[in-house]
Amino acid sequence: MLNFPAPYPDELVYGILSRARVRFCVTSPKRLLSGVIGSRSVISSVNFPSRLNDFTSINSLNLPSPIDLIYGHTLFPLYSPFLPENRRLECLNHMQFKSFGSVHLASGYVASLIPKLHVMRACRDCIEEQLNTVGEPYWRRIHQIVGINHCCIHGTPLVNIQPYHSMQHRHEYFPLQTQQIETFSPQILISNPKWLDEQVCWLLYRGEQQSLSFEQWTNLYRYLLVKNGFAKGCFCNYPLLKEAVESAWSEEWLRSMNLFPNETESNWLHKITRKHRKSFSYLEHLVALYAIQKDIKLSEVMDRGRSLVKSNIKTVKLTTFSKTKMRENQKIWLNQVKQFGAKVARENGYGGTYLWLYRHNRDWLLKINNKYKRPIPVVNNRVDWKRRDMEIVRALIRIIDKHFDDVSGPRLSIKWLVSQLDTGTSVEKYLYKLPLASIYLARYSESITDYQIRRITQVMIMTRPNILPRWQILRLSGLSDERMTQMTCEFLDSLLANFWALRGL
Structure with a gap:
């Protein structure tokens, strides 16, 4: 078994996997994930990686526990103190197992006003120290925090090195290389009070604690x-x-x-x-x-x-009322709720009845409202979907025309084509509202069989006029008998049979 690299202090889980990729000489991202996590479908994440239980169990000799990984090698400690305790525990559970991106929603990361960081950053002085102490550079989490533009240790401006796009490189882990930082110069960044750096560092290194309500x-x-x-x-x-x-x-x-x-x-x-x-x-x-x-x-x-203890709830003395008035208001409100629902009934002139019942018999009112709850259809007319559908189809045509003749390019799958659009995430979410784009993607996207045949074709073009043995063609094209589809296998066998027939063998 290969010796998995132990994490360095303040190193991201993303950085641990990127160094493992270099140490194991793995060029295929999914092969790396299959070996170190046990799944080929894990999506790389700088902030909130998931499946840490599988990650630590497979590589248990050099890795700490999942909770120690979360609080020592991810950016979750920046968010955990400000979440309710039940939400914090929910996020911890998501990061330890398969989350389907739930931790990004539960932590408030997606809905936050703070802009998202789409580039990996580093400090020149930190890289020099890393080379002198451990012999290799690595990604530090203190450099990947939005709002912190200078190194908290050396005070030097951070350098943007590696673009990070979760749609285009879903399974990719890019290592930090010394050649990269030499080609970049620090940007002119806005300086912040040193107080901000100190408080962010305290959040990162405070460890696991119960959060406030x-x-x-x-x-x-x-x-x-x-x-x-x-x-x-x-x-x-x-x-x-x-x-x-x-x-x-x-x-x-x-x-x-x-x-x-x-x-x-x-x-x-x-x-x-x-x-x-x-x-x-x-x-x-x-x-x-x-x-x-x-x-x-x-x-x-x-x-x-x-x-701080919970504030005392003030008791309000209710005014007296007759049972006849209570029955009348309940009857009126019940008829309206059954017919229109609670919200529409309030807006149609029965707000006073609602308010009276809320003050005098709130439990009954809430029970009736919940029993006859009626969803209100919301029609969003802010987007002209027909026009957007045409614009997206035109953009897809340009993308496919650009890569149509590129035999060595990536697979033109629906996921990849959508990721090339400027509004890729929105298109993927609302594809059901884009009928022309859906039909175009289904018609012109590349299937697994088409992609495998194109990879074999690329090898044949590279090695012409000679024909290599079957096993060598599979190796150069990155295929195997187990991963090839039936149609691809028939294509390759037919191609080799025709070639040897022409040679008279």
Whole structure:
């Protein structure tokens, strides 16, 4: 059995697999996945890798436990403190087993305002140290964090090295090579307060801890706003807090992170100072906390949040009412809910009845509403799907024309063709609304048999006028008898039989 490379401190799981690819001299991404994880369908992920249980069980000699891998070699520690405890445990379970991308949704990564990082980055000084200490460079997770543009250790600007696209390279793990960094120069980046680097480093290395609840986060922000003079009675003094955010952080950096506060009620800064009903990203919390109190530490904030108890629920004395009025309102509301549903009934002039029942007999009201729940069809007219369908077909025609004569190109599968589009993810999700694109992809996409025959054809063109033995053709084309389809096998046998017949053998 090959000796699997042990992880270096602060190395990504992505980096461990990329070094294993170099050490084992594996050129096929799926062959690497099959050997080290036991599945050929694993999708590479820089942030939240999955199937870590299989990964550690197969390579148990040199790898820590799955939980240690998650908190020591992924970016999940940036998100876990700000998730509810049940959601944090759910994400941990997704990362240990087959998740189908669920951890990206459950962690809030997909819906976050923070822009996604589509390039792998590194620090020149860190690479030089790695070469001197361990003899090879590797991807560090501290360099792949959105919002951190400089190395937290050396203070030098990070260099964009390897583009990362989950659609085009779904199973690929690219190693960090010293030749790559020599061809790139650091970009002119916006400097951040050193406080941000310190708090992000603390999040990465804090280890597994229980997270705060939404109610604790709500009480914590209320406490901080009152303590630092950003409260106006029982509410947040939003203009004052907005001014503090703009003075603490540069406008250019806030806009690049999609965090520049505005006056709308749905703005993230408004929501984070109100009752928490959803999670916020690490960058939203850090921007708000630094504006509220410059010398604050996230470790002290988390400890303070754990000490906050649940707020007392105020009891409201209900007014007296007659049973006759109760029966009348219940009868009216029941007839309307059966006919229209709760939401439509409220909007059609029965909002007062709803409000009266909610105040005097809420349990009955919620039970009836849930019993006669009626889904409201939502028609989205923001997109002209017919026009978009035509545009996508034209783009697909250009892509296929460009690669049609390329015998050595990749397989023109539906997945690959869609990944070449600028809106590939949207097309893949709403393909059922694009009938022309669906028909075009089904007609002109390349099947496995077509691709295998094209690979054999490429080998025949490269070796002409000679004909190699059958086993050598299979090796050069990357095929085997087990992986070839029946039609491909018949094509190759017929081709070789015709050739030897012409030679008179």
